[in-house]
Amino acid sequence: MIVTIDGPAGAGKSSTAKEVAERLDFRYLDTGALYRAVALVFVEADASPTNKNADALLSDCSIDLRFSTSDTLRVLIGDRDVSDAIRTSRVGDMASQVAALSAVREALLPLQRDIAARWSRSRGGVVADGRDTGTVVFPAADLKIYMHASLEERARRRMQEYEEQQTSASFEDVREEIRARDEKDRTRDLAPLRRPDDAVVLDTTSLSFEEQVEAIEALIERAKAGTDVSASH
Ligand code: DC
Numbered sequence: 001m002i003v004t005i006d007g008p009a010g011a012g013k014s015s016t017a018k019e020v021a022e023r024l025d026f027r028y029l030d031t032g033a034l035y036r037a038v039a040l041v042f043v044e045a046d047a048s049p050t051n052k053n054a055d056a057l058l059s060d061c062s063i064d065l066r067f068s069t070s071d072t073l074r075v076l077i078g079d080r081d082v083s084d085a086i087r088t089s090r091v092g093d094m095a096s097q098v099a100a101l102s103a104v105r106e107a108l109l110p111l112q113r114d115i116a117a118r119w120s121r122s123r124g125g126v127v128a129d130g131r132d133t134g135t136v137v138f139p140a141a142d143l144k145i146y147m148h149a150s151l152e153e154r155a156r157r158r159m160q161e162y163e164e165q166q167t168s169a170s171f172e173d174v175r176e177e178i179r180a181r182d183e184k185d186r187t188r189d190l191a192p193l194r195r196p197d198d199a200v201v202l203d204t205t206s207l208s209f210e211e212q213v214e215a216i217e218a219l220i221e222r223a224k225a226g227t228d229v230s231a232s233h
Contacts, residue, residue, distance in 0.1 A: 001026075001125035002116060002140075003220060004133035007147035008193060009181045010154030012204050013129040016147070016212045018073075021127045023217065027119040030065070031130035031137065032095070033075045034108050036086035037063045039094035041077065049094065054103035065115055089177075096181055099131075100188040112137050125220075131185055134196035143223040144199035145216060153205045154178050 003026070005013045014030060021028035038054070041061055047053040064076045075083045085091070098104045116126045116138065128137065134144035149157075155175035162169050185193040195201065200219055204212050 001142045001220075001224065002120065002138050003125060003127045003143045003145070003216075003223075004138050004141045004196075004199075005127065005129040005145045005147055005216070006131055006134050006193065006196065006199070008154065008178075008185065010158050010178050011147045011149045012157065012209070012212055013147050015209065016204075016216060017127045017129040019209075019213045020216045020220070023213070024125065024220065025123060026125040026127050027067070027123045028073060029112065029116055029119065029126050029128035029133075030073060030075075031108075031112055031128055031133055033065065033073070033083075033086060034063060034111065035095045035099045035104070036091050037075050037077055037082055038098050038104050038108070039091045040082055040086050042098055043091055043094050049097040049101060051101050051103040054098065054101050054107070058103070058107050063111065092181075096184045100184070100190060102190055105190055109137060131193040132191040134199055135194060136191045139196075143219060144196045145202055145219065146195040146199040147202045147204055147212075149203065149205040151175060151179060151182075 003020075005017050007013050014032070017030075018028045020026070038058065041057050042049060042053065045053075045057055047057060061077055066074050066076060068074050073083070074081050075086055112128070112133075116128065119126050125142075128141075130137070134141055134146070152175070155171060155178055158174050158178060159169065159171055162174065182193075202212070202215055207215065
């Protein structure tokens with residue numbers, strides 16, 4: 001079973017997808033991590049985000065996602081574990097630039113499908129999150145969810161994450177960072193962020209984390225049972 005969760009930055013997609021996957025013994029496919037890995041390659045090569053550079057840089061590196069023996073998702077470039085190195089804001093910013101390149105999207109499309117095929121053979125299903133997982137990568141997914149929340153709420157959640165990581169930032173800067181990221185993701189020509197026509201919309205502005213997880217678990221149960229999920233939200 002393939003479940004896709006798309007939506008803007010900070011809507012809670014990744015933490016929710018991860019938890020749902022864990023509870024249902026599915027695998028969590030973090031497609032943003034792949035864009036971030038490509039971005040790290042660009043940052044380390046000090047390369048500007050162009051298709052030409054993407055062709056050159058991606059031809060001699062292999063990016064993959066694996067699970068460690070303790071079942072934690074690890075992001076690899078060749079044999080190197082870059083799971084932590086891809087989480088900086090510099091890499092996040094570069095990720096939104098490389099995500100607009102056709103050479104990058106074309107390279108990551110078969111990789112995402114290949115990972116999902118591999119994982120769904122070993123587990124009951126895959127929960128993928130990103131911006132175009134329901135529209136482009138897995139158009140025939142069994143369940144598509146579009147998760148969003150107000151800009152204010154997303155900024156508040158991102159602030160909380162920063163506080164937990166002991167990174168200092170002002171609320172206004174964080175809100176502006178998210179707003180700018182939204183605009184870039186929504187207005188790019190290639191695979192822009194948009195709600196798949198057949199997605200269930202989940203507005204998480206006033207939902208707790210537990211409520212988000214339970215809402216998605218319930219949608220998956222309904223999809224498994226073959227019930228029309230669009231009627232539930
Ligand atoms: O979700 P994230 O912040 O880790 O994603 C990093 C960037 O990659 C973000 O700017 C959007 C982009 N992205 C994308 O274009 N398509 C995806 N399926 C996932 C992420």
